[in-house]
Amino acid sequence: MHNFSNAAYRLLARGVASVLASSEIVRTVYARRSVAAGEVSFGRSDIDLGIVIRAAEPAWRDKEQLLLLARLYHWLKITIPIVGECTVHDPQGLRLWSRIDPYRASIDRRAGLLLHGPPLEVAVTSVPERECARRLIFWIEKFLPPVIRRRNKRNLRKIALEIWNAWACASGLVSEPLLTRREAAISMAAAGESLPEDSLAQCFHIAAQMHRRLLLPLDHPHTALVQSMLLPPALRRRVLVVLAHEACDLPTEAFDPDSLICTPEALDLYVQFVNPFAFARLPEPVRNLGIRTPGRIEFADCCRRYTDRMMLRAPGFTKMDTTEPAQRAAAARFGLECLRAGEFRDEPDLTPTTPPPSLSDYYRDIYPQLCADMAGVWRGLEEIGPVSPRFGVRSVY
Secondary structure, eight states: HHHHHHHHHHHHHHHHHHTTTTSSEEEEEEEEHHHTTTTOOOOOEEEEEEEEEEEOOSTTTTTTHHHHHHHHHHHHHHHSTTTTEEEEHHHHHHHHHHHHHHHHHHHHHHEEEESSSSSOOOOOOOOHHHHHHHHHHHIIOOOOHHHHHTTTTTHHHHHHHHHHHHHHHHTTTSOOOOSSSHHHHHHHHTTTOOOSSSSHHHHHHHHHHHHHHHHHOOOOOOOOOEEEETTTTEEEEEEEEESSSSSSOOOOGGTTTTTTEEEEEHHHHHHHHHGGGEEEEEEEEHTTTTTTOHHHHHHHHHHHHHHHHHTHHHHHHHOOOOHHHHHHHHHHHHHHHHHTTBOOOOOOOOOOOSSSOOHHHIIIHHHHHHHHHHHHHHHHHHHHOOOOSSSOOOOOO
């Protein structure tokens, strides 16, 4: 049944790729994640894809073709519900990907399943500890809350294995991220670690290990802290639930549709290595646990990620939100200004456009300007060069 599932998913992925290849700007289509790794679960797994479009100078020259491709992909997702998210690179962005996201680039370089066109050309680079920490918290921030709400122990175990994979890479147990959860389970057992049936505490335990490796100790609340906040850069409402310890009972707010559940260590990893702009909006009781203002390196890394044109091409491919790319771009511009000044002065204006632009308006009117702006931010970050770890003046938030 397992081999049948993998073969069926790959056959369907090839059919989807052939439809996408009808676009004149598509060069390469490849499968990512579970389909590429051969770990699909029939009826449960999605078909996540990657596309490399042709080179264009300026980058937005093919905006009309990109809009048509986004509409086509959205139609495929509606027609075939198991079609998942799609990343869209251009050749220059693909060359820089190993600097922007070396963890994910390492996996796709070794395990991307080519479906159409020439092979991927992804540079071989090391995966720094901070990037492993970012990938670890990516699973906690994005995937853990819905799994907790659904009380899905199967997916919770999968998340625990992904988190272990990031830890194994950071701690030197493996030189690059493991390609499958099966390999992660073997690595975990070889290290003498167990995967309990209820894996939530294990997820936060590994996060605490990563925190001890990279950051200073924090205080812990006596009971769970529950605070509502608007999380930048998208200013989406999140119910922040900071647990007293990794094995404590979950408060009822943890099952809120907008919950973000973490321990102090997991939240600190998120602020430092995923989203340093979140520090400005952390409620005072949470910040008082000892979470420090992120440093210049953390902001520079985040700004580089926000300049990635793959992120600017999210609408229609990974989601239909047409406001978030502009909010990320505003954060990147603000971050560059602060890096140049050596201090923080004000919080960036990330207020989204109301009403949200249509997909057509986004690619025709907004996307070209964002491409030009983010190319300028990237050049500015390169001109600054290596930065000292911390700002000379602390934030005035």
